[in-house]
Amino acid sequence: GENVEQHPSTLSVQEGDSAVIKCTYSDSASNYFPWYKQELGKRPQLIIDIRSNVGEKKDQRIAVTLNKTAKHFSLHITETQPEDSAVYFCAASIVYDYKLSFGAGTTVTVRA
Amino acid sequence: KAGVTQTPRYLIKTRGQQVTLSCSPISGHRSVSWYQQTPGQGLQFLFEYFSETQRNKGNFPGRFSGRQFSNSRSEMNVSTLELGDSALYLCASKKEGAGGGNEQFFGPGTRLTVL
Secondary structure (H helix, E strand, O other), X not given: OOOEEEEOOEEEEEXXXXXXXXXXXXXXXXXXXXXXXXXXXXXXXXXXXXXXXXXXXXXXXXXXXXXXXXXXXXXXXXXXXXXXXXXXXXXXXXXXXXXXXXXXXXEEEEEO | OOOOEEEOOEEEEOOOOOEEEEEEOOOOOOEEEEEEEEOOOEEEEEEEEEOOEXXXXXXXXXXXXXXXXXXXXXXXXXXXXXXXXXXXXXXXXEOOOOOOOOOOEEOOOEEEEEO
C-alpha cells in the first residue's frame, strides 16, 4: 500500500519567516495530495490540495509543489503568523481508491 | 449547511466490551470514511462507505467493522476492546458526482478510552 513520509516532525519558526514541510510517497499511481491543518483539540481541516496534473498551486500565503518524478510534495507557508501554529498533515491517495494515506504530521510553532 | 457530526464525543469503556460510534455526514454527501488517530500511529484509514457499500478497507483486525445506512449515516463498531484501541476516531464525508470534488470534510471525532 501507499506509504507517506513527512519531515520534519517539529518545526519552530519566527513570526514572519517561512515554513516548509516535505512529504514523499511510494505509490506512483497516487494522484491527489491534500494538506490538512489540525489545531489542538479540533478536527483536521483541508488547507490546500493538488492533483498530479499540476506542479504547483498557491492560495494566499500557502503553496504546494509536486514533483511526480521524485514522488515528493511540499507545503510552503510564507509570512507565518501565530495562528499558523498547529499540526500539519500531508496525505496521498489514488482518487478512485477511496482512502487517504497520511504522513505522521508536523507540529509547527510560530514564535512571536 | 451543518458539518459532519459524530456521537458520542467521549466514551470510556473497559477491555472486552464493544462500542458503536456514529457519524452523520454533511447533507448530500454520500461517501463516509473512518480514520483512527493515535499519537504513535497518526491517522490511519479504517474503511470507506458509499451507498451502503464498503469500497475500501484498511489494515485493521476484524474486530473493527462498519456500516452505512440509506440516509448516508454511518456507524463503526469495535468488539472485544483492547487497551490499544484507545484513540480519536474521526469520520469524514465527501460529496461525489456532479459538483463534488476530492475534499474530505472531517467530523470532530469520538475520543475512546479503553481501561
